[in-house]
Amino acid sequence: MTEKNEAHETQHHIVSPAVYITIFICLLVFTGLTVGASYVEMGVFNPIAAIAIACIKMVLVVLFFMHVRYSTRLTMLAVGCGFFMFLVLIGMTLADYISRAWGRW
């Protein structure tokens, strides 16, 4: 199994403070952006922008603060799996609610 080998190579990858600081600044900037964006009238793009910025922030935190960028494939798979099921829960439930409005058939 390769996961073990990878683990040996990557487990003690120490992320440097410079990376942390860069990410931290990015997060602050995106926080400002998301507050600013909510004051701009963009119609349907308001929620899209808000979610998109939140997703970018999340990806930054997950990849660097949580070290997924330097982790084994197994960890990446697990994270992917978690988000996939999260989307299944939301997506398939919402699919019911959205299609209810389509009328009977």
Next chain:
Amino acid sequence: MSHISPVLWQYLVKWMTDFALFPPEASKIAPQMDALYFFMVLVSLVGLTIVILLVTSFSILYNKERHPVAVQIEGSTLLEATWTIIPLGLFLIMFVWGALIYFRVYNPPANSMNIYVVGKQWMWKAEHPGGQHEINSLHVPTGRAIQLTLISQDVFHSFSIPAFRVKREAIPGRYTTVWFEPTVPGTYHLFCTQYCGTEHSHMIGEVVVMTPDDYKKWLAESTSGMSLAQNGERLFASLSCAACHNARPDARGPSLANVYGSKLALSNGGTVLADDAYLREAILNPSQHVTQGYSPIMPTYQGQVSEEGVISLVEYIKNLSSDYRVQQTTNTTDLLPEGEGKAMPAATAPVKPGMVKQ
């Protein structure tokens, strides 16, 4: 059998002959559903027989005495593909067949007769369009498509008529529908099948299927004097609906004549089919369903009208094919035709000049 007491014997005979093995088929959909049911029973039996036969014959052929050394077999892609694809094919047939029946059961024909059913802990209340009320029973004629519009006042209930093979949940706060066409006169069980609290098992009743003539007789005997629509008209007046929905040129609300079944353009840009569910929503949550061209001034009637009241209003609006009677209602309360009971005085709200139609 002389040593068995005759009373006990009679009791046993009655007991054994009374019991049923298959429910009566009393609706048009029942034989169709049973066909699918028996198809699936057949498939199951064949499948089960195959498994039992194989297990038994392998057990006999390859038991330790007869076959002391096992032959190691890795597997067989061909065989495994066979028993993947054949069940899948059968299941897909069942799926399509089942979906077709599902379409039929929950897709009422346009000319069906509508009966409203309100479920509450722990009884079923049926409201016929002619104003006949029934509790824990439902009288229906043969040879006619009957549509039930169900709603619950409190918790989930489920309206089940096994002899018709139909069932639908009555949901709090929303209409659901189901339809059937009874074929055989008789009395059948009506159950609440969704667990609804202490007296759940007492929320049962009977469905009486009658010939059209008997049904007419029954209707005449059990009339309460006022049809649902008339009841709705009275409510319409007492809630002063006609103060706005009066079809005058300066009316602040849209005309309701022929609104049922039409496509409405809403002020938020969407269009919606004005069906029972929509009418109910528009009475209870009007600000979310403003017809295009009108201001959102209609107050909510949530808490002011019972579910039965909403049903009457919906039935009234459904049958409204001209604005004549609405205008009559606003002009005077005395002009109602005989037999409709005395309408409550229409308290017209003071008209504010700033709130007229845009």
Next chain:
Amino acid sequence: MSDSSVVIHGAPKAEGHGHDAHPSYLRHHFESVEQQADTTNFAMWLFLLTEIMFFGGLFTAYLIYRNWYYPAFVAASHQLNIFWGTLNTLLLITSSFTMAMGVWCAETRKQSGLVLCLILTFILGLGFLGIKTIEYKEKIEKHHVPGFHYSLNSFLNPDSDEAAKAAGDKPLPLDIARHTEVYFSLYFAMTGMHAVHMIIGIGILGFMIFRARAGAYTAGHVTFVENFGLYWHFVDIVWIFLFPLLYLISRHAN
């Protein structure tokens, strides 16, 4: 697990079981420190997956009702103070940063740095909860807590309410205003669940500060700090989504 790596690193040790060969923190059923660290790290990730699904139910409910009751959600969101919300976001992101730095300190065996980072994270977390308390208190005073005493006044008469007035809200009809209660139900359920996670995290942080001062994490065994870091960042991520979803639904003039 490749045969070679384990046979080389693991099997001979297992036979010998000499205590000098093992660090004290290696538990008996693991073959090597790497395996132990790897395993607990993976376990932590799996636990975070359960947390994703836990909040998933709330996010599903939120999305449905936001679609159904958008005007009510907009009006209700104007009751949240954007200043406190943004400040809280900044606090939490900063605490995430200090936590990440703490992990770095632990990995590079800087004991005083680790203690400092943990204390900073602890204080920032408490600050977040403090601000949350201020916000909750305001909601309680305005009767915006769903339930028996829920008041629609801010939405029926926005002029009587500073926050609504400031946002330029128009009076809502009763049937729309009613649904602000759904918003606040979700607001309290989501931020409440998040706060519960914060409180648990802060409790563990307090414990870790004491252990870190005793040098527990700077002697080579950093798994606990790393795994707690994962938890703390996850709580941060939840807030990263809660903030725009609850506070920023529509701040632009209607």
Next chain:
Amino acid sequence: MNFLSKENGLLSWLLTGDHKRIAILYLISITFFFFIGGALAGLIRLELLTPQADLMATDTYNKVFTMHGIIMIFFFLVPSVPATIGNFLIPMMIGAKDLALPKINLLSWYLYMAAGMLGLYTMITGGVDTGWTFTTPLSTHYVNTNVLTTGLAVFIAGFSSIFTGLNFIVTIHKMRCPGMTWFKLPLFVWANYAASILMVLGTPVLAITIVLVALERTIGIGVFDPAKGGDPILFQHLFWFYSHPAVYIMILPGMGVISEVISTFSRKRVFGYTAVAFSSVAIAIFGFFVWAHHMFIMGISNYSVIVFSLLTMLVAVPSAIKIFNWTFTLYKGSITFETPMLYAFGFMGLFTIGGMTGVFLGTSGTDIHLTETYFIVAHFHFVMVGGMLMAFLSGVHFWWPKMTGRMYPEKISQLAAVVTFIGFNFTFFPQFILGTLGMPRRYASYPPEFQVLNVFSTAGASILGVGYLLPVLYLTWSLKYGAVAGDNPWQATGLEWQTQSPPLTENFAVTPIMDHEVYDYEWLEGQKAKEVASVR
């Protein structure tokens, strides 16, 4: 010296980190809860002997069936095979010394016990009558029984289950012995791995749903309350998002047991190992996509009905694959008929019926007529009792020599297996007919024409009760008087059989190396020949 005799005293058990001891603790506690649930089932059957609600009032009956459901599902079926047999054997099967997280494992048992005690407390102090499904708004606004404490019990039990599942996944990924690649894992491990995925990803959704129900009941938030604009169907979505995968949590480990048993007693590699392994994972994955088939008549959109019905058909296929693969494992084997094998045959027959009737319910058309009736009761009892419980008993008998070092008495246990099978069919087969007739579930009283079949069912339940009591008696007896089992009484190939019985605390004296294929009976013969040669 073994894990049982290594340390003595109550504390050495209550504070143990040994997966085998925790498994024994679990085995004792789930047996306790099984018999409480079973007693409640007995009360239900007695009440249904007559059409009137005469043995107990309807509200008592409602409490009895609710507690029966909650205890059997959350305190017996969900932990049954994973937390007992799985806990005991998974580390041994993969050649590890323990589960990856022994403390979490112990915590899981304590959470389970706390939840169980809370459940019992609820039952004693008035019970709860919402049905195990906690349907809103009934549970939030209309009943005045102990919904909160029951909810808390289920919530805690959920975390117990999450921790067990998490522990298994981590262990299976990270703790395998040298040479133990994924495709050398016994199918029992695969099945538990699949079930664990469901536990980890599904259970939290139940947890948050219960929290929302509790908040709605106490302070009155409006998420599920139609009066405040909430949607009670959302509760159904969230509840079944867990509770449908939960049935796979219950059945998958049982399927794993059957794979092991059938292979061992026909002395043959499982036919199509890969297909069986992947079908477990397929069930776990597809299991997440079918939850709304519990809501076909509940007012979800018709488009959803079609999609969920189709996906349900797909999830039925892997189960069919398993049944046929087991059948063909027998082909050209060398079959013996010890008790575990008899239970496994029972499982195959009953699970086939249970699975096929599941297709009746997954087909949207027939579901309209059959759902919420005794048909569905019979269906899930065929899967859960006829399937899972048979598998559980099969597994307990199969690994009893390994766990205790003693053999169970063969003749009487074979009798018990046959009695269970007969009693089971008597109890639950009539319920299919009752359901087709339309008899609704959860009824304390019913129309008189249903009585004959109900009498059959109750009569069968009494036979079934005997069938379940017998193993408790003779297994307890065998602890002291049973024949000494030896390391590998069945001549099975799993790593767990290559160590002593009962095993050492650290399972293996020397870390094993998996140098042969899984279910490799020729390798086993070779080993035996070597041993014989070395003795000579």
